[in-house]
Amino acid sequence: MKNRIAITAALMLAVALPPVALGADLTDIGYLDQARIGTLPQFVAANRQLGQAKAQLDKQFATAMRGAHSQEDQQRVVSDFQQRFLQKQRALLAPLLERARAAVASVTSSKNLSVVVDKRIVIYGGQDITQEVIDLLQSPAPIVPPVNTPAPSEIGFVDQNQLNQIPKLKSANDDFDKWQAQLQQSTQAQMAKAKNDDERRQILKTYQQTVSDREKSELQPLVDQTKSVIGDVARKHNLILVVDSGDLVYGGSDITQDVQNALK
Amino acid sequence: MRSSSALCAAGIAVALLSSATACARAPRADDATVRGIGYVRLEEVVKKHPLYGQLAQIDSDIDALSLSTLPVAIPRSGAEFAQQTKELNDELRAAQERANGIIAQKQSDYQRREQEAINAAITAAGEKPPSAPAAGMQTTASAQAAAVATQANQDFRSYQEAVIAQDREATAGVTSKLEDRANRQFAQKANELQQSESAQALELASHDSAQRLALRTKLSNLALDDAARNDVKGQLAAIDRKELDEMTVVRNRDRATLNAFQSQLRAQTSAEIAKEVGAIHAQTQAKLQQRSSEVSSQVASQIRGLGTGSSAGLSPATQAKIQQIDAQYKAQFKTDVGKTIADYNETKKALDARFAALNGAATGAQGAAGRQLDQLHKERSDLYNQIVAQVQRETQSVAAARGLKVVFIDVVAPAGGIDLTNDVAKDVESLHE
Structure with a gap:
């Protein structure tokens, strides 16, 4: 089983909703409040530095994009700056994430958990390991990760970003985005010409209905098909639920590749 | 009177039958395909909340404002800013x-x-x-x-x-x-x-x-x-x-x-x-x-x-x-x-x-519209969190009654588990009452 921790720089954006374990028996599913981990001083400082670096890169990016006249040049610039940002992110956050990874693994092992997910997606039950992880992170001693991997879990995960790169999904999403951008532009022009609020309301209603209809006809069938395939693959792996990789903190079964193969 | 009693008796019989059928079909918390896990399709439940109308209105306002605002001017680069200064x-x-x-x-x-x-x-x-x-x-x-x-x-x-x-x-x-x-x-x-x-x-x-x-x-x-x-x-x-x-x-x-x-x-x-x-x-x-x-x-x-x-x-x-x-x-x-x-x-x-x-x-119109948009996003986020907190409270009693150990939201796809969406939606809907 592939151990996995996904504590990212975007930790602080997660919604804080306290799950309550009233009446629930202990389970081997744990959850971590990644948003709270993100507020620890060491993460705040690193994120601040990353924000400053990003602001600088943004300025350089805007200048570089103005000098890039062909589409190839623009793609090269985008890729170059993404790479530079990732390098900076790695340099600043990698040591912190490494330590957090070890802390989560250690607590998971000591509590015999099979999987740890982000607190945001658990609204009842589960074991909150946030405080134990914080205590370990704040202690000066080095954290030794456990040698054993967690027990097989009934929770699987997929990387939806990776799935969205499958040609038929990517093409459908890109076409929809392009169409919506054009519709937005023409609707903006209509709004600017509208004489009163009633006219504006009507334009808005038509816009929303058109987008909703197109979503239902073009995207929803693909979304349904993908969900159905994920469900089928999950059943084959004897899983109960599949969550997004972004919500998975530790453990769990990665079925992304199998889903990709099934969708091709 | 007789026919009314007969209808009533038939009604009760149908109700008992459908209830028994429902019980036979409903998965239990300890089933192999459940293992104490449930889930709620949050967006479905949110639509049943008494404050959903307000949330939809804010979404509509956000759309309206975004569409009414002229495209944002291309930001100046550092060099251009320095040159103009x-x-x-x-x-x-x-x-x-x-x-x-x-x-x-x-x-x-x-x-x-x-x-x-x-x-x-x-x-x-x-x-x-x-x-x-x-x-x-x-x-x-x-x-x-x-x-x-x-x-x-x-x-x-x-x-x-x-x-x-x-x-x-x-x-x-x-x-x-x-x-x-x-x-x-x-x-x-x-x-x-x-x-x-x-x-x-x-x-x-x-x-x-x-x-x-x-x-x-x-x-x-x-x-x-x-x-x-x-x-x-x-x-x-x-x-x-x-x-x-x-x-x-x-x-x-x-x-x-x-x-x-x-x-x-x-x-x-x-x-x-x-x-x-x-x-x-x-x-x-x-x-x-x-x-x-x-x-x-x-x-x-x-x-x-x-x-x-x-x-x-x-x-x-x-x-x-x-x-x-x-x-x-x-x-x-x-x-x-x-x-x-x-x-x-x-x-x-x-x-x-x-x-x-x-x-x-x-202070141009663009800046004012941007601030109004930020404000609407904040309003939406506050209201949404208020609704979700309510959904969470309703889920707790439903999950406990069904003997579940853990309940998830925002699941990509279920392969088992108990779907609590309808039960929680009913409870949330009853907040109207």
Whole structure:
């Protein structure tokens, strides 16, 4: 089983909703409040530095994009700056994430958990390991990760970003985005010409209905098909639920590749 | 009576049968495909919440505002910003040099004309103008006087630049402080209105709760025919519509209140900014005029010290006449220079506005729309979290009753587990009651 921790720089954006374990028996599913981990001083400082670096890169990016006249040049610039940002992110956050990874693994092992997910997606039950992880992170001693991997879990995960790169999904999403951008532009022009609020309301209603209809006809069938395939693959792996990789903190079964193969 | 009892008995039998079938089909918490895990399709439940109408309205407002706002101007790069700042600084420096050149030229003209008037006065009095050696000395003194004037002008320009930099900094500080205050006031008002709308929506739902409950009870009567069932459903829908209409009126009123408040804030803030910035500019102008006047007096005094326009050996009457001429030319010079400084200040004012626009100090429609959009996003997020917290509370009792150990939301795909969506949605819907 592939151990996995996904504590990212975007930790602080997660919604804080306290799950309550009233009446629930202990389970081997744990959850971590990644948003709270993100507020620890060491993460705040690193994120601040990353924000400053990003602001600088943004300025350089805007200048570089103005000098890039062909589409190839623009793609090269985008890729170059993404790479530079990732390098900076790695340099600043990698040591912190490494330590957090070890802390989560250690607590998971000591509590015999099979999987740890982000607190945001658990609204009842589960074991909150946030405080134990914080205590370990704040202690000066080095954290030794456990040698054993967690027990097989009934929770699987997929990387939806990776799935969205499958040609038929990517093409459908890109076409929809392009169409919506054009519709937005023409609707903006209509709004600017509208004489009163009633006219504006009507334009808005038509816009929303058109987008909703197109979503239902073009995207929803693909979304349904993908969900159905994920469900089928999950059943084959004897899983109960599949969550997004972004919500998975530790453990769990990665079925992304199998889903990709099934969708091709 | 008999047929009614029979119907009732049949109804109970059907109810028991369907209940038994439902029990047989419903998965249990300890099933192999459940293992104590449940899930809720959050977005479905959110749609059943009494405050969902309000959430949808905010979404609609966000769409409307996004579509009404003109595309954002392409942001300037660091280099472009620096280049435009440099161009503006160059224009300001050119305006300063132009003004200073004119002042220096006027100073020289007035000195020459004053000297000519003094010489004419001495000749008219039948007295002797300065002798040849004295005239030679005067040529040297004139050269020294020109050097003094040049140095004084350079010093004045440095002072001018420093004062203008202070002026610009103070203007930006005041503008930013007043705009921040206005933004805080707007956010506070929007928050108050949003909280009041939430309270009214819940109050409205609870006001109709008895009627709604009675209609739901009727609907649960299996003996209802299709027409009667549709009628009851229609009545329920009418209550929903009535609540939605009433809330739309409230929201439109609040939106209008907020728009009026924003206009008032904008007008008030602009007036305060204009007042404070006006005071800063007036101070700057006063400082520059004072320094200009001081420099002129200083130059005149130094030039007198160098011996130009020496009145030694002249009669008291001629000396008095010379003093009168001197005072007259100084007064004329001051008035004339005042006009040049006023012209310069006009140019500077126009350049200041361009500096302000470059630094984003000007409150344009784009900025206001952006702030309103941010506010709407915040309102939406607060309301959504309020709804989700309620959903969470309802889920706890449902999950505990079903013997589940853990319940998830935002699941990508279920392969087992118990779907609590309908049960939680019913409980959330009953918040109307």
